[in-house]
Structure formats: structure tokens, C-alpha cells
Amino acid sequence: MVKEIERAGIPVVHMCTVVPISLTVGANRIVPTIAIPYPLGNPSLDAGDEKALRRKLVEQALAALETEVEGQTVFEN
Amino acid sequence: MSKIRVVHYINQFFAGIGGEEKADHKPEIREEVVGPGMEFNKQFGDDAEIVATIICGDSYFNENLEEAKAEVMEMIKKYNPDIFIAGPAFNAGRYGVACGTITDAVQNELNIPVLTGMYEENPGADMFKKNVYIVATKNSAAGMRKAVKVMAPLALKLARGESLDSPEEEGYFPRGIRRNYFAEERGSKRAVDMLIKKLKGEKFVTEFPMPDFDKVEPNPAVKDLANAKIALVTSGGIVPKSNPDHIESSSASKYGKYDIENVTDLTDETYETAHGGYDPVYANEDSDRVLPVDVLRDLEKEGTIGKLHRYFYTTTGNGTAVASSKAFAAEIAKELVADGVNAVILTST
Structure with missing residues (x-):
């Protein structure tokens, strides 16, 4: 899906936990996330901290979208 | 001759421990035959036996790739097997990645022959088919018996260090290895024969398939985020509560498009996941954990982004x-372009 959206001319950032799969499917901007069942959360945190964590990850994704990349790039935390 | 010693790797599901709710199961080893190992042992007869079975949850392995790999390697080392078999994983993505990762590591670091099996669309197949022998299987466990029938004799050959026949004859994915052999006819004759078949529109088999590189170059970065329209897309199956369009929990035949114009937060009363390939408890409690609508609304209000696109798109990426x-994505992308979306955040589970 990432590839088809990119192909249509829209920059796309893939947020996912299993980065090797993302690399295989051809995502160009990749932001690693927390866990498979809750990529953008962490149920062991209280609601406030969890939202702060999610915000940090989304900000990273937005920063990735603002970054020019040559090929596949993983934006590590 | 003594029996060939086999160590077998399977996931929590095939070990009968549980489904997605147990996918975080840590690696354990049992000195017995478990689950699909029975079928292998049957096929091995007196030639080989499974001396130990390693069981690991698919999520645990994929979320902790390096640690899980190291733990499993330690377990395998102790049994000094003649061959290490993983799976088969069919079309289970995380299981396939685990089988590929661990067989690749065992082959390289322990110098023990390895074999696994999976469906051609399993991401693990693309990732590892050049490195290790992977038998092509059906896309579901209904193909177990057939898969083991191909895998068991191949495993014996590998354990004995015998040379294998071609991928077509043995049933594994081509690894791109070329081997010399005596053909009955010379190259020029074969090439002309092939050309004639092609001209006639008949079927022919190439002797050197071209690799299929389908890379899409990255698009330029977003210049003006504060005025950009950002859309959310997910393969994590987030849908309005009760899944109004009945998106399938696996092997989805459709995607959903949902209006979030006035939505600032996804709650357990309004949204859930339709995805059957991960433990749904956390996403059902708070779907923002997969589709971060709450945070993007905040960022929209604060002016960091121009606008969160009115619709999100969703499907289940499970099998x-x-x-x-x-x-799906080609259609979605067309709409996004038409709607003037400047960038997409795509989340996966």
C-alpha cells in the first residue's frame, strides 16, 4: 500500500513495528513504532504519558515527511 | 547409521499454546515432538528424528528480533542438530519472518543446514528466499501435509550434504544459484526454439529470469507542513464500532473509507479493530493506539499541520x-490526489 501511494506522487511515511517487513514492501520513509498490537501506544503507561508517547512518534513521522530522502530511510528514535 | 538429529522451530499457535493473546510467548524448548513435528517424524521414518522443539510467540520474536534470535540460537546450539527446520509458516507474516530470520542466522552463524517453508506472498519469503531453502507452501495450514511431504525428504538431503535438484523439481523457491550441467542441445538451438515459441504465442520457460525490481523512488519532502493536508491510512483494521462494511478479519477483499470530520478522539465506544492477525484488546480499548487521530487533531489545532484529511482509509493487512x-491502495491514492492531500501517514500492526 505504501508503494502505491508513493507511486501516485504523495509522500508517505510508514509507521510500523517490524521494520524489515516495511523495507521489503518498499517503504521509503519508515518510523519504527512500539509493538505490533499497539504501534502508537503503550497500555502500561497512564493515559497522559501514553498520549505524549504517541505525540512524539507522530512528530517523528511528520519530521520524516519534511525530510528529503535518497532511498529507503529508517528514522530511528 | 545413527538417526539424523533435527531441531524444529514453531510458533505459539502451532504448539497449541494459544492464538494472538499468547503471541508474546517467550522462547521455550521442549525435548519432544510438538504439533507439526508429528507429521515430520512420520515422514522421516527411521532416517531422522526431532530431538527438540523450540516454541516462540510471533509477536515476541518480531518485536525483539535481536534478543529472540540470540535466545533461540543458544537453545539450538545445545542440541547440535544435523538440520534445523522452522515452520512451515504458510501465509502468517510474522511467523514467516521469524522462520526466515532464525534459519538464516543458524545457517550463517552455526553452520548447520536449515530448511523452512512458506507461501510465496509471505513477507518472510521475499526477505530470505535468496539466503535459505524455503519450500513453497499453500497459504493456509490446510496445506500442512503436502508441505511436510516436500520438506521432509529435502531436509534429509540437506542434512546429509547431498546436492539438490532444481527448485522446480524439489519444490523450493529459486535462490538465484546457477549450476553447470550438460544440456542436450546447445544454447543457440535452445534460444531459437524459445524465440519461435514466443513468436507463435506458445508457452516457454526462460533459462534466466530477470529479477523483478519494483522500487518506487521517494517523493520530495513536504515543504510547508503548517499548510499541508495530511491523511491517515492503516492496514491495522481500525473501523467504526461494529465494522459497518464487514471488512474481513483476514484476507480482506475490501477497504473502508470513513468520515472523521468531527472526531477528535477514538474511544472504545466508537471505534475498534477488525484485524484478526494481532491481539485486538489494546486497539479495541483505544484505537488511537493504531490510528493516531487524537494527536493529529491536537497538532492541527496548534497549527503544526494544516489539516487532517476528512476521511481515513483502512483495511486488514492479515493474509x-x-x-x-x-x-486498494491504487484506488485510495487516486482519491487522495483528487482531494489535494499533501502527505500520508500509513500505520501498520
């Missing part, structure tokens, strides 16, 4: 055919 996902 869904690559061709389907491609078709």
Missing part, C-alpha cells in the same frame, strides 16, 4: 493478497 492491497 491479504499483495494484488488486493495493491489494488
